[in-house]
Amino acid sequence: MMNMRKNMLAAMLASVALTGAASAADIAVIAGSANDAFFNRVKKGVDDAALVVQANGGTVNYLTTQNYDNFGPDLVQLINTAVSQGVDGIAIPVWVAESQVPALKSAADQGIKIMMYNSGAEVKEQIAGINYFGSDEFVAGEAGGAYMAKKGAKKILCHIHVPGAVNLERRCDGIVAGAEANGATVMRLPTPASIDSDVTGTSEALKAELLKDPSIDAVITMGAWASDAATIAIQQAGRPVLLGTFDLSPSVLERIKAGTQTMAIDQQPYAQAFLATTMLAAYIDFGIDLPTDPVLTGPGIVDAGNIDAALVGVAAGAR
Amino acid sequence: MGNLSFASLIRRPESGAFLGMVFVFVFFAIFGGRNFTSFAGAASWLNVAANLGIIAIPIGFLMIAGELDISIGAMVPAASMSMGIISGHYGLPIPVGILMTLGFAVVIGWINGIMVVRTAVPSLIVTMGTLFAVTGLTLFLSILLTNTTAVAMNPPAWAKAIFGGFYFNSYQVIIVWWLGLTALYVYFLHFSPWGNWLFAMGGDKESARNAGIPTTKFTIGLFILSSVSAAFVGLCQTILFNSAQVSTGMSFIFNAIISVVIGGVLLTGGFGSVIGIFFGTLTFAMVNQGIYFTDFDRNLSSLIIGVMLLIAVLMNNTFRQMALSYTGSRKKD
Numbered sequence: 320m321m322n323m324r325k326n327m328l329a330a331m332l333a334s335v336a337l338t339g340a341a342s343a344a345d346i347a348v349i350a351g352s353a354n355d356a357f358f359n360r361v362k363k364g365v366d367d368a369a370l371v372v373q374a375n376g377g378t379v380n381y382l383t384t385q386n387y388d389n390f391g392p393d394l395v396q397l398i399n400t401a402v403s404q405g406v407d408g409i410a411i412p413v414w415v416a417e418s419q420v421p422a423l424k425s426a427a428d429q430g431i432k433i434m435m436y437n438s439g440a441e442v443k444e445q446i447a448g449i450n451y452f453g454s455d456e457f458v459a460g461e462a463g464g465a466y467m468a469k470k471g472a473k474k475i476l477c478h479i480h481v482p483g484a485v486n487l488e489r490r491c492d493g494i495v496a497g498a499e500a501n502g503a504t505v506m507r508l509p510t511p512a513s514i515d516s517d518v519t520g521t522s523e524a525l526k527a528e529l530l531k532d533p534s535i536d537a538v539i540t541m542g543a544w545a546s547d548a549a550t551i552a553i554q555q556a557g558r559p560v561l562l563g564t565f566d567l568s569p570s571v572l573e574r575i576k577a578g579t580q581t582m583a584i585d586q587q588p589y590a591q592a593f594l595a596t597t598m599l600a601a602y603i604d605f606g607i608d609l610p611t612d613p614v615l616t617g618p619g620i621v622d623a624g625n626i627d628a629a630l631v632g633v634a635a636g637a638r
Numbered sequence: 639m640g641n642l643s644f645a646s647l648i649r650r651p652e653s654g655a656f657l658g659m660v661f662v663f664v665f666f667a668i669f670g671g672r673n674f675t676s677f678a679g680a681a682s683w684l685n686v687a688a689n690l691g692i693i694a695i696p697i698g699f700l701m702i703a704g705e706l707d708i709s710i711g712a713m714v715p716a717a718s719m720s721m722g723i724i725s726g727h728y729g730l731p732i733p734v735g736i737l738m739t740l741g742f743a744v745v746i747g748w749i750n751g752i753m754v755v756r757t758a759v760p761s762l763i764v765t766m767g768t769l770f771a772v773t774g775l776t777l778f779l780s781i782l783l784t785n786t787t788a789v790a791m792n793p794p795a796w797a798k799a800i801f802g803g804f805y806f807n808s809y810q811v812i813i814v815w816w817l818g819l820t821a822l823y824v825y826f827l828h829f830s831p832w833g834n835w836l837f838a839m840g841g842d843k844e845s846a847r848n849a850g851i852p853t854t855k856f857t858i859g860l861f862i863l864s865s866v867s868a869a870f871v872g873l874c875q876t877i878l879f880n881s882a883q884v885s886t887g888m889s890f891i892f893n894a895i896i897s898v899v900i901g902g903v904l905l906t907g908g909f910g911s912v913i914g915i916f917f918g919t920l921t922f923a924m925v926n927q928g929i930y931f932t933d934f935d936r937n938l939s940s941l942i943i944g945v946m947l948l949i950a951v952l953m954n955n956t957f958r959q960m961a962l963s964y965t966g967s968r969k970k971d
Binding site for chain 2: 356359482507508509510511512513514515516517518519520522523524526527528530531543544547548550551555557568569570573636
């Protein structure tokens with residue numbers, strides 16, 4: 320604890336020395352491979368934020384890993400690249416704490432400001448992070464469960480396509496909390512790996528559950544593809560069942576537009592990247608720091624009420 | 639073949655597989671209640687069996703011939719995406735999407751086949767290479783062409799009716815394809831000369847070649863068949879679910895091989911039957927889907943699946959040994 324304070328103090332002093340006068344923030348944003356749909360949204364957020372930073376005379380450099388094969392070392396390499404470029408601040412998620420924390424600590428010791436987004440809130444103190452912009456699986460699930468219960472659901476089926484996956488189980492825990500607070504019950508359905516990403520198998524499994532238990536009146540899936548499967552299952556069960564899912568896909572949005580799916584829970588990566596980048600620049604340039612910490616960027620619920628705006632966002636690459 | 643006595647019937651390779659299937663059916667009919675055996679409930683496992691079965695039989699052929707093709711795990715999503723991109727994203731007519739997708743599958747199957755016959759690398763490794771290569775290519779092209787990893791498609795009614803619709807509310811049309819193809823394959827393996835070639839290759843490839851069987855062409859043909867079959871299932875899924883995504887269909891690899899082995903094909907090759915694989919696929923589908931009709935704790939699903947499959951295969955093997963040692967009523971000479 321003492322050490323950490325010392326580090327932070329040293330970092331602050333160093334930054335005062337470095338940033339000194341009116342030189343605007345030069346920022347590096349580190350992210351995952353652009354092949355990933357998720358990081359396409361992140362990039363859009365960074366690109367838009369860069370306009371703001373540049374308007375104040377700063378620069379934004381967007382650094383990504385090529386793939387996830389050698390993830391920890393690749394991220395450290397990117398951190399070192401950013402440091403050697405002499406940036407004032409780095410916005411970065413912490414995915415591989417054991418690799419990233421030492422590198423980020425040493426960056427912080429050199430006076431570089433660290434802003435966190437998407438992942439790693441638990442190591443924020445260690446690396447002297449300014450703030451965290453991301454979502455919380457439990458909170459997202461809670462919002463989804465409460466939403467369904469308020470729409471009239473009495474018994475919600477929570478489908479987990481990878482049993483034991485920590486983030487999916489957390490989502491389901493959240494759904495249970497949100498539903499029970501609003502008078503609904505939840506049934507968890509973990510389906511074995513033998514039907515993971517098998518749409519027909521998953522669809523038939525969900526249908527069998529719906530046929531067996533007529534009191535199920537809502538389904539929430541943990542992935543967009545699983546809600547494709549759930550749609551057919553619900554059609555064939557032959558009774559109205561509310562359908563919600565985590566994450567967006569073109570077919571999910573089409574169904575919400577057509578009214579065959581109730582909602583989708585979005586963690587809004589655009590907001591994570593946009594806010595992390597602009598707030599890092601604002602901290603360096605103007606000393607602005609938000610009292611809300613961490614800042615949750617999700618869940619954003621897409622339903623019939625805001626689907627048109629969401630579709631515009633999709634076309635623009637922001638959702 | 640012509641002699642339909644009891645002894646010859648039980649000695650047929652599919653008899654054991656049939657017995658395993660009956661065991662699984664009775665088990666879930668008891669524990670799954672009326673829904674499992676009802677008209678709507680039966681669709682649940684028939685749909686899964688049909689999707690898997692179309693891939694399992696060509697995989698069974700390869701296994702009989704002593705080869706394996708695991709690249710199907712990448713072919714299913716690749717074909718699904720290709721269909722979605724061509725006919726969904728670009729809006730080209732469905733037949734164009736189907737032909738281009740199947741054409742792509744022919745190329746991949748051909749590459750698999752050529753690599754296997756030209757190099758000494760085992761087919762498991764060759765197709766593992768194409769498994770990853772096709773997965774990567776699918777992701778790369780999807781991002782390049784559409785900038786997303788999932789596409790939506792709205793196929794016309796006629797395409798739904800033929801490739802990806804439902805009849806009687808819950809029966810996928812692909813069941814008809816499965817039954818038709820199975821009949822065709824029964825003829826191919828058991829009534830045409832090609833069938834004997836296949837068994838000969840599984841027994842001993844060298845002597846098969848010496849006996850004048852065109853083993854090279856034949857092997858390449860089998861790889862093309864498995865690749866095209868996987869692509870067919872993939873594109874039917876896109877038409878059915880109006881959606882395609884770049885997730886891997888790894889479960890198909892494992893499930894197809896399991897179905898084939900439950901169906902009585904030996905892992906060492908040279909022995910097996912189409913009807914056996916047919917029963918094996920049904921068995922696997924019933925075990926996988928039957929769980930959801932029972933009241934067992936859902937966390938036990940995988941355990942129950944494992945135990946049931948093991949029992950089915952044990953019954954099959956024990957029965958086969960008993961049948962082979964059973965001589966029937968001796969004929970007096």
